[in-house]
Amino acid sequence: MTNQQFGLDSPSPGMRLDVDTALDNFFFGDKDEDDFASGNKPTIKLNDDQENVWTTVQNALQRTSSNTIFVTGDGGTGKTYLFNAIISRLRDMRIRVIASAYTGCAATLLTGGATVHSVFRFGINIDENYTPFYASQAYVGGN
Numbered sequence: 001m002t003n004q005q006f007g008l009d010s011p012s013p014g015m016r017l018d019v020d021t022a023l024d025n026f027f028f029g030d031k032d033e034d035d036f037a038s039g040n041k042p043t044i045k046l047n048d049d050q051e052n053v054w055t056t057v058q059n060a061l062q063r064t065s066s067n068t069i070f071v072t073g074d075g076g077t078g079k080t081y082l083f084n085a086i087i088s089r090l091r092d093m094r095i096r097v098i099a100s101a102y103t104g105c106a107a108t109l110l111t112g113g114a115t116v117h118s119v120f121r122f123g124i125n126i127d128e129n130y131t132p133f134y135a136s137q138a139y140v141g142g143n
Contacts, residue, residue, distance in 0.1 A: 027096045027112075044085045050078060057086055061095075080109050087111045 003010050046054060053071055060067035073079050083099070088111065090097045099110040100119040107113035116122065 023096065028091060028094070044088060046082065046085055047078070050082045050085070053082060054086060054089065057090075084109075084111045 053069070056069055060069060071079055071082065087097050087099055097112075098119055099107075099113040100116045101107040101110060101113055102116055104115055107115050
């Protein structure tokens with residue numbers, strides 16, 4: 001089916017070909033970016049422990065090897081606040097970030113968050129011998 005068959009305009013050829021612009025619009029084309037551009041973005045304050053995690057993230061970005069950072073803490077200690085601060089700071093650096101969580105409730109608390117299942121396209125399959133397929137060539141898997 002085409003857009004014309006539904007009475008819709010065709011996308012401009014330039015728009016379809018400019019993948020980088022489309023990705024930038026996806027990752028950075030939101031209200032936060034508008035606030036940042038206009039100078040209205042508030043300064044994010046972190047406590048000492050949160051700053052240590054942020055420093056760890058920055059150091060991990062300098063390495064080319066795979067990195068895993070595990071953050072733990074009791075409820076109400078500022079983990080979600082920290083994650084949103086990290087997401088915001090990375091986006092300010094024009095680094096593309098995908099925030100995901102296991103549940104929809106948790107995902108709604110993250111800036112631009114989505115469930116792991118929707119981000120990585122995991123479906124429900126009741127076959128006990130089924131192994132989820134995820135193409136590493138897909139955007140999320142490859143980046």
